[in-house]
Amino acid sequence: MRVVLHIDLNSYFATIEQQANPRLRGKPIGVTGGDRMGRTVLGTASVEAKKLGVKTGTPIWKAKALCPEIILVQGDSDKYLECTKKFLNILKDYSPSLEVFSIDESFLELPNASFEQAIEIGIEMKKRIKLKLGEWVTCSIGISYNKLMAKLASDIQKPDGLIVIEDTEAAMWILDRRELDDVCGIGYGIKSRLYKMGVRDFKTLRKMPLESLTSSFKSYGLVLYNMSRGIDYNLVNPFYEKPEVKSIGHRHTLSYNTADPDKIRQVFYKLTELIARRLRAKKLIGKTVSCWVRSADMSGEGKQSTIDFSDDGLDIFNASWKIFLEVWDRTPIRLIGVTISNLKSKNPSNVTFLEDKLKQDKIIKSIDKINNKYGEFMLKRGVLLKVQPMSRKPNPYLSDRRFKI
DNA sequence: TCTGGGGTCCTAGGACCC
């Protein structure tokens, strides 16, 4: 039996702010991003604010309406990252199998541990987190036999919880008392599709034949089928094996809707330059530029196109602006988003690896071609002589680990 | 005055090459 912990820092940004500033403690606070007015939403609501119906993601104007005494605090991402590092350093002590799920959530797998030992570790962890990050910083820990149920378990008791779900029987008992979208992997879209099929809870979902789920949801049908039974085969992905970023993007909601091309172009310049700066900081270049536009009625449209690998803001601007002009119907727009994906390292050593691989691929192809034509043995020897100098170097693609570092 | 901003993953079809 696997033992997986999910550790969730409660109202993270808010508790960090309350820890840093005693005057905020015990009060409803909301942590905001950039601007405090207009069309922005809360990054985090404190426990006190949550009690008054203000949730993370509530628009600021609405938070003020629900809770006029709410104190808005400007968020400080550097501070949170520093705290997260301390948090992860504590978790690392218990197992190398640590997956960083987000800035305030992690999975930890304890090989060869019992649930009793996991509970002890959980209690100790909580103490150490408070000691290191401050008395106000609490976490909810879920312990179970897979990631799905560990995450659900940590959600049950907030703040400062510790819940264990030991087996599938307990899992199903709990699932039957939760909403479909309480589970990680079911969001608004899938929930409403299930509702239309007459499935409103996990009990009913469990009765659905696998075939009818796969016919509606394709491969995700099996995931749903398993979910309703508390089954989840996903492994904990250790942080040191996590691949590099796959895409870098920015979106921005304008402070007011506009159809003024000059204003919009200014935003594009800003977004694309920000993206390019981040690419350069990570020594990456990207190939696919996507642009997404949201109209005043919240409907959206987007497209993508490919460019030559680049980390130049102007290249990204040109590509995204071109897409925008194709997509834009000249009505006022609300949001602009630009993302670059298909990234690779600008690092020359990696580029030579890449070229080596391309060359090797070509050679392998020609070997195969010749062999298919003339038979396996005779001609292989001749071609292999040519490959020799190249294959003396270990192929980095044979070892995942090497390639990722 | 409804609904931010950072991401990831998956599917499917068409183009193109061998």
Add this chain to the structure above:
DNA sequence: TCTGGGGTCCTAGGACCC
């Protein structure tokens, strides 16, 4: 001249997470 099938790249679109 009429074909199969595998693989890769590109694009669109959908769904999910925090």
